[in-house]
Amino acid sequence: FELVDYKVRILEGRHGTESTTRVLITTSDGNGEWSTVGVGENVIAASWQALEDALTYGLLKAGAAPAGADRSTHTLTVALRHTRGALGRLAATLNNSRVTGLSYATSNGSHATAEIQVDPADATRARAKLGRVVEVLGVTES
Structure with missing residues (x-):
């Protein structure tokens, strides 16, 4: 590299x-x-x-990557502060992850929730990277 x-x-x-x-x-x-x-x-x-x-x-x-890895989808639910550019930072953070879906909704103007579907092979790495984003308050996985 x-x-x-x-x-x-x-x-x-x-x-x-x-x-x-x-x-x-x-x-x-x-x-x-x-x-x-x-x-x-x-x-x-x-x-x-x-x-x-x-x-x-x-x-x-x-x-x-491990051979025969499961290719179903993992959903990461991200609670974050809604700031100008927050969605862009989420997207930039996930630029090397296989994202199959993304939704973003604000709840009261100052907080938001994003649901991100990622390939299971990328889920752990994506969760760790999302946890480093300044606006993120928490990440859960399902």
Whole structure:
């Protein structure tokens, strides 16, 4: 695998050293590229999350997934704060997951619920990545 690009963005910079950091890593295997995201208050931890996801995805893409894995759909239910760009961040976070369905609804203007159908092979990774999104309050799986 080859690291193609590494970007760091400080979200909500007005919070100084308590600001949230987002790291976007683009990786290539020579046949294609994929991007992964890490989010946290520590740039090293956020970088590690993005790098770990990049390598995990690359290995799965290369066929390191368990043989005969079940291909039914898992539903991830995400409770989150409804902010400008929240849906876009969810979509960007899941850019390397096999998403087969997505619904997003606001409940009282400040909170929202998203239901995301993903391939079972991507469910654990997608759940972990969603848990790192700033607006997410909780993720359940069914």
